[in-house]
Amino acid sequence: MTSRADPVLDRLKALHPKVIDLSLDRIHRLLGALGGPHRRLPPVVHVAGTNGKGSTVAFLRAMLEAAGKRVHVYTSPHLVRFHERIRVAGTLIGDDALTALLEECERANAGHPITFFEITTAAAFLAFSRTHADVVLLETGLGGRLDATNVVDRPAVTAITRISYDHRQFLGGTLTAIAGEKAGILKPGVAAVFAPQPEEEAARTLAARAAAVGAPVTAWSVTPEDGGFRFDSAAAHRRLPRPGLAGAHQITNAGVALACLDHLPWVIDDETAARGLAAVEWPGRLQRLTRGPLAEALPAGWELWLDGGHNDSAGEVLAVHAAGWAADGRPLDLIYGMLSSKEPAEFLSPLAPHVRRMRTVAIPGEDAALPADAVAAAGHGAGIADTAAAESVAAALDALSRTGGAAPARVLICGSLYLAGTVLAENG
Template structure:
């Protein structure tokens, strides 16, 4: 079962686990986009969402998590205290809530969830709504300089959209995702994301790959009176240039791998320029260099999965799962090929049934020499391994077979390629954040 933006079965750890299990049974629907239930609960909790530090509200299809990671890294490099709410988690639920730089501890999380449970009084409410209320309670009670708030799904009816006046809003790249909830066109999806824009609140919008998405976002900003922030980035040598109406910075490449991360870093920089405190260039540089965001083109160098590969092989992990993510990975694959022409790229791939595997795989297919498909462990909503293999074959990926597990998939790829005496390979595990979470847990 999959709850809104998170694996239902992933453990919270410690005392929060039993409370999380009880909360999953409060509402019969897995996802039910509405704000009425959360408004009722927040009123019973004396409106913690109205007692927060300045809020940066981030929506989008691709890149919002990376944008939040860049923001957190740069703000903390400047010595500021930062609360963060993101989803989904990869291994443990408490990854979603950071209090002034630290992941929330299990005892505090359990106490907050129980407080929300009591205030809710057994009324219907979704898992994501009640855990969002718990995050707001935590943020309202712990001093900080800023709150970074990532939407879970969409924007207009997302549980995070109860914050009436954030300091800044940001919308990253719009692509196809969650069509059953957000619509079948980029204009419709953009319209839902644009629901976070607020009158008089500066809006930072990333360049959009489709004109219809940009037009929808710009029209909504004009309609509500949200001033659009002007900014831009440009690759330059081994770095990039950021420029806005406030400053121009020549910066090194960000610490997150991939050409697309320049755009996400640009969104974060434009947000910084709108906040009521200054973040200087030195903090920007240190933050960009030191940023961490697991399962976004993350190289795994330790643990049983990585250490089980032959000498010279590389293991990479990425949680992207839609067409834009496939395009970004294809760009990186081309860069790898240019740097090391003889190293083959092999995939281990699993995806949820709600996604479109051919859209993700089509850009990657020309770069892949072999692939093993898996069902995502513990996920009833996973595509069967044979279904993802059929999609891969339809995209023209050679040597595609199914495997019972990630470990078995890796073993099969090693056996096939090492036995043939081929060059050390690069293996990319991809297709879902749910699969990425399983891999991180299995790899320790």
């Protein structure tokens, strides 16, 4: 799908020789030239983390909008169209508005070096500053301390979701280093909400940083119950149905969102919160595809699922879900692609015991995609014996369905948000 904004977006990608170059100097300069739109925003919820930050933002948006609030949202990356990144007062930004904002930022930048993420973040701030809303939900792009979103001096609340190994070339090779970068969004006197951290190293780092900065940490918990879960904090005790996103891990992400609500200036009752949690939408995260050419190409009774997770934590979460799937007796087949900057073995090792067969693909249109043969070798190394490369997702689906036997199976396409976006575009 073409957009009027595409030529501008393409030009902006060429303004800096590096795709990622973590710094706040360039974004501060541009925002200054634009008159400081980041200082004219409604209350901001700033969310960082490795896994779950997008889902947490989606839960917050759903609950706040169920309560009648106007919500600005900034997330990344997009799956199909860039416009997905910027939601202005509840509506995805329009083509004409996006084009005008990008061109305004381009003029204000005056050809200075700046990354694509920095200048598009400035465009989002500009959009948010010009349209009334009650709250801004702001997701970091990478890290936190030097992320372009980390220019809001005093957000209403900061949140950090689960931390695991990712982007090591930028954030460091240890959980201590990665957690320290994520904790860079914490601000003195601003409440902090942390997801439970499976690794003590990350938990210790977050706690130490919060203490050093003077950011009070919110105590909260979630407890799964039949058909739902219980949320407890100093401000609220709630019993709620399971959220609308699949996976046991989403209860934790919903808990982070609920704990953030404690620090916003509205009381959202349990009925409204439940309605929001049920209505949440966040494509590419354990999403079942039931319509479209890819789903309809499968034999009757087969299921097609899609997930954009790409690191060790995502593999662990999917393995837990796959273990639950096994109860119905359906074999699980994977279609898998990954970027060269990721570690296939870390993602596949937890999943491997639950997988019958795997077909691998190179992610279309991505220069940094691993070749399908290299991904297949990683699958063999992880212990998935029946692994082979395929030319495309459609070809992989065809091969799996033709040789899957008489019983219905379940196919999970996974390994990258970029692959998820390609699949959603191809599936209509």
